[in-house]
Amino acid sequence: MKKILLVLDAAHIDTEIIHFACNFASLSHSTLTGLFYGNYEEEQPEVKMEFGAPYIEEPPVYSMGPNITLQQLEEHMTQFKSTCAVRGVRCDVHFDNTSYGSESIITESRFADFLIIKASATRERKLKDTPTPFVKDVLAAAECPVLVAPASLSEIKEIVFAYDGSRSAVFAIKQFTYLFPELSDKKAVVLQVNKDEDMPVTEQEHMGKWLRLHYSSIGFQVLQGKASEELFAYLYDRQHAIVVMGSYGRNGLSELIKPATASPLLKTINLPFFITHC
Structure with missing residues (x-):
């Protein structure tokens, strides 16, 4: 095995599942790809007039839902890379900013050996139930084996x-x-x-x-x-x-x-x- 995908919510970094995935990557000497999912859109700067001349009040801001900016996304990706580096795991990152679906993850799974996703992963703002519809979609259509991780993780014996x-x-x-x-x-x-x-x-x-x-x-x-x-x-x-x-x-x-x-x-x-x- 050479490539493991780890599905991560771009808005909320989960260090526990990153370490869990690193265990599998270390075990199999594989590269761990952090597949960050979310939605962002560019907010157009507001143009105002002052003293008869137009000006831009603020620079463009990228937002992912109500709670995350592009800067926070980059910070989360950096944290993922840092965790992998500390664990001695080769890593890569990919960001999926498509609409509320699993299509991009399914496409990525076609060219991976193994995929890890948490049972609570969702594109919805509120968690209603687990496994979520998002996870069920991934399970039903994934083109590589999937490991559904629980809320808390421990050593496998x-x-x-x-x-x-x-x-x-x-x-x-x-x-x-x-x-x-x-x-x-x-x-x-x-x-x-x-x-x-x-x-x-x-x-x-x-x-x-x-x-x-x-x-x-x-x-x-x-x-x-x-x-x-x-x-x-x-x-x-x-x-x-x-x-x-x-x-x-x-x-x-x-x-x-x-x-x-x-x-x-x-x-x-x-x-x-x-x-x-x-």
């Missing part, structure tokens, strides 16, 4: 693979493993939720053999019941873990990874979620 036997779930597991071979020493758990109490883990033998080629410690956990409820209960008190799931917002998904399941998890579980499409 365990990997939970949400597995339902589908092609999408296997693809997510492989993508995560290929992107982060440096996490091979972490505990890996393959979690499956079945309605049938007697159903074995789908393709457990094949999956186990493949995982043992990449991880030093793996385990399988089978839960019985409704996927959304059981997955929530399993993850609720978990700490220092990252959850790997298949496609988000695509047709033909299993119950485990439908938006109806993933969205409540992203809202209530304080863990990072790695989600990708096949």
Whole structure:
């Protein structure tokens, strides 16, 4: 992996998620691109007359919504670069000043290996719910794997693979493993939720053999019941873990990874979620 995108609100610098992203960049020796989003427009200077001659009262000012100027944007970009420099991470910056949409981020994701975004990221002035519509749009259309970061972040010590036997779930597991071979020493758990109490883990033998080629410690956990409820209960008190799931917002998904399941998890579980499409 060589290029990681970090989606950042240009109006509010978030040093915690920058350090979190730096951890992944350091781990994989990748360049971290700060993708700042916001909206600004040039305010035309007001021309006034005094003593029969026109004059400009103030120089042009660029504003991003009600709270940020171009100078503040530059300060936030400088702070991002400084944080990366202190962490020894190569970095780049890109500013998206387009209208309220995720199109620019999707375009950037096409040429990136990995994207990190906070569940609360939004272009709206008030945060109504998480994950926000903005984040859902990114998840549904991103052209690289996405990591949705929670409100508070911590060291990763365990990997939970949400597995339902589908092609999408296997693809997510492989993508995560290929992107982060440096996490091979972490505990890996393959979690499956079945309605049938007697159903074995789908393709457990094949999956186990493949995982043992990449991880030093793996385990399988089978839960019985409704996927959304059981997955929530399993993850609720978990700490220092990252959850790997298949496609988000695509047709033909299993119950485990439908938006109806993933969205409540992203809202209530304080863990990072790695989600990708096949």
